[in-house]
Amino acid sequence: MEKYAPLNPPERILLGPGPSNVDDSVMKALSKPVVGHLDPVFLAIMEEVQEMLRHVFMTKNHLTIPVSGTGSAGMEAALVNAIEEGDHVLVCISGVFGQRMSDIVKRCGGVLKTVETQWGTPIDPEQVRSALAEFPASVVAIVHAETSTGVLQPLEDISRIVHERDALLLVDTVTSLGGAPLKIDEWEIDICYSGTQKCLSCPPGLAPITFGQRAIDKLNRRSSPVQSWYLDMTMVQKYWGPDRVYHHTAPISMIYALREALRLVVEEGLAARWERHRVHHNSLVKGLETMGLKLLVDPAYRTPMLNSVVIPPGVDDTAVRKRLLEEYNTEIGSGLGPLKGKIWRIGLMGHSCTEENVNHILSALKSLI
Amino acid sequence: MEKYAPLNPPERILLGPGPSNVDDSVMKALSKPVVGHLDPVFLAIMEEVQEMLRHVFMTKNHLTIPVSGTGSAGMEAALVNAIEEGDHVLVCISGVFGQRMSDIVKRCGGVLKTVETQWGTPIDPEQVRSALAEFPASVVAIVHAETSTGVLQPLEDISRIVHERDALLLVDTVTSLGGAPLKIDEWEIDICYSGTQKCLSCPPGLAPITFGQRAIDKLNRRSSPVQSWYLDMTMVQKYWGPDRVYHHTAPISMIYALREALRLVVEEGLAARWERHRVHHNSLVKGLETMGLKLLVDPAYRTPMLNSVVIPPGVDDTAVRKRLLEEYNTEIGSGLGPLKGKIWRIGLMGHSCTEENVNHILSALKSLI
Numbered sequence: 001m002e003k004y005a006p007l008n009p010p011e012r013i014l015l016g017p018g019p020s021n022v023d024d025s026v027m028k029a030l031s032k033p034v035v036g037h038l039d040p041v042f043l044a045i046m047e048e049v050q051e052m053l054r055h056v057f058m059t060k061n062h063l064t065i066p067v068s069g070t071g072s073a074g075m076e077a078a079l080v081n082a083i084e085e086g087d088h089v090l091v092c093i094s095g096v097f098g099q100r101m102s103d104i105v106k107r108c109g110g111v112l113k114t115v116e117t118q119w120g121t122p123i124d125p126e127q128v129r130s131a132l133a134e135f136p137a138s139v140v141a142i143v144h145a146e147t148s149t150g151v152l153q154p155l156e157d158i159s160r161i162v163h164e165r166d167a168l169l170l171v172d173t174v175t176s177l178g179g180a181p182l183k184i185d186e187w188e189i190d191i192c193y194s195g196t197q198k199c200l201s202c203p204p205g206l207a208p209i210t211f212g213q214r215a216i217d218k219l220n221r222r223s224s225p226v227q228s229w230y231l232d233m234t235m236v237q238k239y240w241g242p243d244r245v246y247h248h249t250a251p252i253s254m255i256y257a258l259r260e261a262l263r264l265v266v267e268e269g270l271a272a273r274w275e276r277h278r279v280h281h282n283s284l285v286k287g288l289e290t291m292g293l294k295l296l297v298d299p300a301y302r303t304p305m306l307n308s309v310v311i312p313p314g315v316d317d318t319a320v321r322k323r324l325l326e327e328y329n330t331e332i333g334s335g336l337g338p339l340k341g342k343i344w345r346i347g348l349m350g351h352s353c354t355e356e357n358v359n360h361i362l363s364a365l366k367s368l369i
Numbered sequence: 370m371e372k373y374a375p376l377n378p379p380e381r382i383l384l385g386p387g388p389s390n391v392d393d394s395v396m397k398a399l400s401k402p403v404v405g406h407l408d409p410v411f412l413a414i415m416e417e418v419q420e421m422l423r424h425v426f427m428t429k430n431h432l433t434i435p436v437s438g439t440g441s442a443g444m445e446a447a448l449v450n451a452i453e454e455g456d457h458v459l460v461c462i463s464g465v466f467g468q469r470m471s472d473i474v475k476r477c478g479g480v481l482k483t484v485e486t487q488w489g490t491p492i493d494p495e496q497v498r499s500a501l502a503e504f505p506a507s508v509v510a511i512v513h514a515e516t517s518t519g520v521l522q523p524l525e526d527i528s529r530i531v532h533e534r535d536a537l538l539l540v541d542t543v544t545s546l547g548g549a550p551l552k553i554d555e556w557e558i559d560i561c562y563s564g565t566q567k568c569l570s571c572p573p574g575l576a577p578i579t580f581g582q583r584a585i586d587k588l589n590r591r592s593s594p595v596q597s598w599y600l601d602m603t604m605v606q607k608y609w610g611p612d613r614v615y616h617h618t619a620p621i622s623m624i625y626a627l628r629e630a631l632r633l634v635v636e637e638g639l640a641a642r643w644e645r646h647r648v649h650h651n652s653l654v655k656g657l658e659t660m661g662l663k664l665l666v667d668p669a670y671r672t673p674m675l676n677s678v679v680i681p682p683g684v685d686d687t688a689v690r691k692r693l694l695e696e697y698n699t700e701i702g703s704g705l706g707p708l709k710g711k712i713w714r715i716g717l718m719g720h721s722c723t724e725e726n727v728n729h730i731l732s733a734l735k736s737l738i
Contacts, residue, residue, distance in 0.1 A: 004417055004421070004628075004632045004635070006394075006629075007398045007401055007414070007625055007628060007629060008401070009401050009402055009403075009404050009410050009411070009414070009625070010402065010404065010410060011402040012402065012403075012404050012405065012408065014403070014404075014405060016405055018618060019403050019405060019406070019618065019621060021403070022402075022403050025375075027400040028400070029376045030399055030400050030622060031396040031397070031399050031400040032376055032377070032378050033378055033379065033380045033381065033391075034378075034381075034383070034388050034390070034391050034566075034572050034573075035378050035379065035381050035383075035700075036381065036383060036385055036388065036700045037388070037573070039381065039694070039700065040694075041378050041379060042378070045376070045378070048373055052373070068438055068439055068442070068574070069437055069438045069442065069599060070437055070617050070618050070619075070620060071617070071618065072598070072599050072616075072617035072618075073437070073438065073599045073617070075598075075599075076597065076598055076599045100598065103598055104598045106594075107594055107595075107596050107597070107598055108596075195618070197403075197618060203403050203620070203621055203622040203623075204403075204406070204618045204619065204620050204621055204622075205437070205574060205620035205621075205622065205623055225475075225476055226476075227476050227477075227596055227597075228445065228476070228596075228597060229441070229444075229445055229469070229472055229473045229476055230438060230441050230442045230444075230445045246705070247441075248439050248440070248441035248442075249387060249388065249439050249440065249441075249564070249566060249573045250439075250573065251439060251572070251573050251574035251623070252388060252572055252573055252574075253399060253572035253573075253574065253623075253626075254572075254574055254620070254622075254623065256376055256378070257622075259373075259376060260375075260376055263373045266373070325408070325409075331404075331405045331408065336615070
């Protein structure tokens with residue numbers, strides 16, 4: 001068999017929709033010696049990860065853990081645990097990730113209804129109210145920061161409407177956690193999942209998730225097993241709980257990295273971190289507008305960590321991104337679905353969210369378009 | 370919030386059922402700079418990982434990839450893709466992992482039949498023949514190296530019987546891949562999954578999987594979608610194939626580590642690696658027997674990388690393992706299920722499989738029992 005060279009990936013400036021750049025101390029944690037998944041040392045690390053996850057989710061939920069898969073595994077974990085065959089589920093769609101949730105709901109045997117809005121705009125709470133008036137949903141699923149559009153969805157009014165109807169609110173915060181205000185307990189979010197590779201700036205591979213008491217009650221009332229064995233929280237929680245019952249081998253090294261990434265978030269402070277994302281987002285927007293570029297989303301609904309920029313007429317989407325990567329060692333994201341070729345997605349997430357990176361991408365774009 | 374100390378796990382000697390110790394060069398690869406999941410640099414790494422996985426699986430199967438989850442996610446990926454509601458599935462149970470497969474088959478809506486054998490003994494091909502004579506299975510699932518018992522299951526006769534009945538053979542090789550002969554194409558295994566943290570000596574978090582043409586044909590003939598979105602190979606393969614269609618964000622750093630772990634396997638050579646596992650297994654067994662200890666499994670069916678040792682009467686299982694960990698910095702495994710308290714499981718896997726470790730564990734046990 002041919003010889004393979006040692007691995008030597010470049011140090012990219014990651015300004016796309018994730019992964020974001022990773023702090024050196026997280027990389028150091030990642031490469032610490034592997035111990036067993038039932039080693040007392042590791043069990044103590046699991047407890048610390050849970051404590052810090054509760055802190056960043058702003059929740060007291062006991063069942064708060066990292067799922068052993070990427071953000072999409074978190075989405076699937078949230079939905080398969082929340083839904084039994086025949087359950088009515090309302091999914092709010094304003095981009096790719098709402099669509100993905102609908103797809104999974106159908107695979108769970110859920111009775112699906114959707115409310116939709118134009119990509120680049122948020123869901124109106126009144127849409128949810130009308131839909132629930134005629135559809136007995138037990139779960140309402142929505143995306144907080146829609147990574148495909150750059151919209152930050154207000155959740156508080158929707159949460160009230162959902163709970164008036166005694167449904168559970170299930171929220172995707174893959175892109176928002178650690179980069180914009182997100183208050184699980186105060187906003188009464190029942191189930192929430194995220195990813196590690198966006199504003200937490202840990203490599204991709206884990207999906208933080210949290211279940212409130214109403215969600216656990218529904219889980220305990222199930223008449224059928226969760227359709228995924230791997231993601232079955234009734235079993236997974238026994239490993240993360242005091243009994244430490246072996247379920248599957250935890251991804252040890254990734255959990256080391258997450259612990260360090262969370263430690264950095266705690267050290268910075270949530271409010272300071274949100275403010276950092278807000279400030280650099282504002283500078284980026286100002287710079288883009290000075291260049292004559294337009295953003296897709298109305299200022300009231302822009303998510304700070306992901307900026308969707310309308311590609312000006314006559315500019316070659318692919319060529320610009322290729323030159324950014326090759327000449328500036330910098331990644332930005334393309335549009336997805338109906339926005340393909342129409343927008344760029346510039347991420348300022350976690351460790352990548354710096355004044356230096358704002359200046360860098362503005363100056364690179366100036367020279368390329 | 371309280372301050373957390375920097376992460377500082379001890380350097381354990383890992384001689385349990387996995388994870389095994391990881392080579393420094395794999396750790397270095399793990400902590401290389403993260404690039405995007407659609408970066409041309411990463412796409413080239415994916416190709417190399419696939420090539421090397423085909424080499425270690427001894428297969429030409431195009432659909433050979435690492436699933437983005439641990440070995441149990443590999444099990445679930447294999448079964449949910451192979452099985453549609455109403456499919457007849459025969460599962461061979463000789464330990465914990467056969468039981469786990471049965472559980473997942475039921476969650477997939479499969480019509481389940483099992484053949485069982487006493488834990489510590491292999492399945493007899495005639496059991497499979499009799500079962501298939503009266504049960505129209507489309508899939509037969511079996512474990513190659515049963516990690517809960519230390520049995521290495523011969524597969525060639527069973528493969529012939531399964532294919533005479535036109536069923537697919539689905540094999541768990543989580544513990545055997547890279548440590549004992551395993552020949553996907555020669556043995557006509559249709560679907561096979563493994564894990565990274567055993568004889569490949571990569572940290573836990575990925576599950577190599579391979580699908581042969583008969584399995585892909587069945588997948589393409591499905592009348593219902595795969596019940597897991599995250600593990601749906603009809604979609605995942607489009608990201609790993611020439612189209613590079615985004616499905617979920619790959620666990621970049623773990624794939625770096627797997628590439629290096631596989632490179633080390635290729636460099637050593639499969640035959641040399643199997644021989645290393647065989648030789649050190651023999652030394653360990655000889656040493657244990659000299660001490661008067663007995664192995665659970667008949668010599669003809671012992672799997673070299675996991676040795677199940679009968680705990681002598683009067684010896685305190687937990688106390689010995691605790692002292693091994695605390696005084697010798699060494700992990701071995703306990704028994705599972707009906708074997709709890711009755712056996713220890715001593716792993717000699719991948720990077721942990723050395724003469725030095727054999728001598729170390731023998732001398733430690735001598736002083737403790």
